[in-house]
Amino acid sequence: MSEIPPDYDRLLDEAIDLAIRLQSDPGNPVALGMIQAWRARSPTHEKVWSRVSVAHDVTGKILTGRRKKERREQLGLTRRNLVIGGAVGLGAAASGSLLLPDLIVQAHADHVTGKAEIREVALPDGSRATLGPDSALALAYEPGWRKIELLKGMSFFEVAEEAGRPFQVRSGDFTVTALGTAFDVSSDAGLVSTSVSHGRIETRASSPSLAGGVQLSAGDWLSFDPSRGVVERGQRETGQIASWRDNLVIAEREPVSVLIARIGRWYPGRIVIADPFIGSQKISGLFDLKDPLRALEAVVHPAGGRVRRISSFLTFVSPV
Numbered sequence: 001m002s003e004i005p006p007d008y009d010r011l012l013d014e015a016i017d018l019a020i021r022l023q024s025d026p027g028n029p030v031a032l033g034m035i036q037a038w039r040a041r042s043p044t045h046e047k048v049w050s051r052v053s054v055a056h057d058v059t060g061k062i063l064t065g066r067r068k069k070e071r072r073e074q075l076g077l078t079r080r081n082l083v084i085g086g087a088v089g090l091g092a093a094a095s096g097s098l099l100l101p102d103l104i105v106q107a108h109a110d111h112v113t114g115k116a117e118i119r120e121v122a123l124p125d126g127s128r129a130t131l132g133p134d135s136a137l138a139l140a141y142e143p144g145w146r147k148i149e150l151l152k153g154m155s156f157f158e159v160a161e162e163a164g165r166p167f168q169v170r171s172g173d174f175t176v177t178a179l180g181t182a183f184d185v186s187s188d189a190g191l192v193s194t195s196v197s198h199g200r201i202e203t204r205a206s207s208p209s210l211a212g213g214v215q216l217s218a219g220d221w222l223s224f225d226p227s228r229g230v231v232e233r234g235q236r237e238t239g240q241i242a243s244w245r246d247n248l249v250i251a252e253r254e255p256v257s258v259l260i261a262r263i264g265r266w267y268p269g270r271i272v273i274a275d276p277f278i279g280s281q282k283i284s285g286l287f288d289l290k291d292p293l294r295a296l297e298a299v300v301h302p303a304g305g306r307v308r309r310i311s312s313f314l315t316f317v318s319p320v
Helices: 008-024 029-039 043-063 068-075 079-095 102-108 256-263 276-280 292-303
Strands: 119-122 128-131 136-142 145-158 167-171 174-178 182-188 191-198 200-204 214-217 220-225 230-235 248-255 270-273 282-288 305-311 314-319
Touching: 008 029, 008 043, 029 043, 102 136, 102 145, 128 136, 167 182, 174 182, 182 256, 191 200, 191 214, 214 220, 214 230, 248 256, 256 270, 256 276, 256 282, 256 292, 270 276, 276 292, 276 314, 282 292, 292 305, 292 314
Parallel strands: 145 167, 270 314
Antiparallel strands: 119 128, 128 145, 136 145, 145 182, 167 174, 174 200, 182 191, 191 220, 200 214, 220 230, 248 282, 305 314
């Protein structure tokens, strides 16, 4: 776990001031010399500058020509937020969470929910979908197929039987075909999971572990990490399937990053994980989504993390 030096906040302040000075006059040799000398003081100085310069690159074009006070007040670039802003960009790119930006999702979706919103949707064939918070579905019904794409988030499906017309849900490369059933599909932090309330389903993906199809029955669950091709399976009580419908998260050795993404659908703003070590830890437990902040704290604490709410738009999970 990375250790934060005691003077880290002071170094952030100094680095941000240097970045703003450089942005105001990019060709100023005095500013360039000051930055070079500051970075050479220690490896920690260099590391802090690397983080600040990433954020500076992300925001520079937007900020050009504005006075320092305007920059901070209008864009919310406090000293700490400027650095964290860079971390948001890097973390989102690494996790793939921005591969479908919200505007693109909404343009393709037939049904969309907001934060903390759970909505029941009547589908054209008589099936029903319970769409979780911050989620989106796109429908593609054809004469020989009933196809649904989970663009983001989670949904529970109660499938109306229709002979000769399969019901299929896709999330990325992962597909679930219903065999007369009720099941849920979730996509959080790159991990796709499904579980069966009753009946049977068949799961497939291009990964060798799922290419031949895997069938699941009532109480079975399966998670798939497409980045590593890893499949995990297990069983739980059918009453625990899609417990998010009752504002509960029930976890069995799930990665903290996945649980943070799931809780984030009830939590305002964006949550950034500062240390990948925290996100990679696996924990179990029952978490009440009626108080998402406490649920978030309960998830990250066993992994050695703490929650810092920087603003109404940004929460930071960092090492204790």
